[in-house]
Amino acid sequence: MPIVRDPLNPKLSMWHFLAFYLRFWREKMDLSLTQCGEIMGVQRGTVSNFEAGRRRPQEDHMRALDKHYGTGWLFQLLLWFARMAHDPDWGRQLVKYEQEAHLIKTYHGQVIPLALQTDEYTWSYVQAGTPKDFEAEMAERVARKKSFFDRGTDVEMWATLDESVLAREVGDPTVMKAQLEHLLAMADLPQVSLRIVPFKSGAHVGVDGPLQVLSLDGRDIAYSGAQNGGRLIETPGEVRELSVMFDRIGAKALSEAGSREIIKRYLESFQ
Template sequence: MPTVRAPLNPKISMWFFLAFCMRFFRERAGLSLTQCGEIIGLARSSVSNMEAGRRRPQDDQMRKLDNAYGTGVLFQVLLWFARMAHDPDWGRQIDRYEEEAVSIKTYHGQVIPLAFQTDDYTWAYVRASKFKDLDASMARRTAKKRAYWEKGDSLLTWTVLDEAVLMRPVGGKEVMKRQLEHLLELADLPYVSIRIVPFSSGEYMGVDGAMQIIGLEDRDVGYSGAMNGGRLIETPGEVRELSITFDRIGVKAASEEASREIIRQYLERCT
């Protein structure tokens, strides 16, 4: 007897509503997952993942579904709303994108990004957080860091930091000393770029907050940080604007070698 797959709850998010509609219209048309895949150019497993909310569809695929089902621009509009709406699952979705990434560009003006943190630096921020289970939070962050660097040179990393990040003695003098040493070690890796925006650069666009641009094989997605969370950005136009902002911040940053020297100067203050 074939396994009957329960439908997603379309009330959870717009992404789940889109996945729900994909399955509803496919079954109403009497199509199998394989037949639907032939319409949008994907394997059966990929269609199944989309209908389960595990994979995000793209514009051309939704356009093909609208043509096949005679739904005008329904699926294209649903995709637009899903991208623009708040996604309660954005954290796990970013993790999935990072697992698939071939490049990651990050800017932060307040804290060293998680992937570049020593465990002691991470623990200092975990202790200062509002989480109740500190050990569980630390374990999640440590696992995420480990997974990031396990990709080796298959993941190209560009990171831009404000000089203020180096100035803040997170965890105390010894913890910060080791953290700065760790930054210099990572900066020597051929697939890692670390650049610092010095105070002497004056005003720049970085005051808007942290950002991340995740390069996938077929497209880029973005993340814009904010208090109590952030927003996953998948609309091509918005991602392009985020990339331009990252580049404009980069114009204000020192060169890689000059940035190493800035880090060394702060390291000397810790010795």
């Protein structure tokens, strides 16, 4: 039976356009999925996933197609524009990358990272937002947390937080006390490294907003947060810049032991 795929809308994003064009050219050249996979050095199913938008191709795949099709830099440029353009589906793609990552480096100056939140803390932020369905939003966030811990030590998290995260009382005192206790428990896990940037450290580049760097098999991707969303970054040069920024923030942070002590000081205020 022929493979039936959901139709892609090339007007939706550059990623959809690239996926649409990959299939268009393969069929124009009268190639099967297997034959196209041999050109790119991947399996038949991977080509299918590229064309359906379920997976994203890399530079070497596009270079191989340009060489075989005689299209110069066409597919390599399409990949570059897809990576640079705004992707309205960035949130779903970020979740997918989080599930594939073996190392997640995250910085936040306003809120505790989702994977380290209690459900009550998470619910406070869900209610502070503007989703149409609070229960559905909460269920989605709880599922993301669960997907991290279900993997055990197969994925590490290096979390760096500004002290302001500890100072901001979220929910009520009971919620915040439980969250700080939970944060200490998370810091004791072998797959979690937690460090705090104290107020006394002064100015640092983290004031520009939250960021994540996710290490996948063979490459890193990054996420830069902003109001009304954020931006998923896949261009290697920009990813390296975000990784260096994470390290610069970390240079201002306390040690893991010192970070536990500052969390304990805030916890004492709720006793």
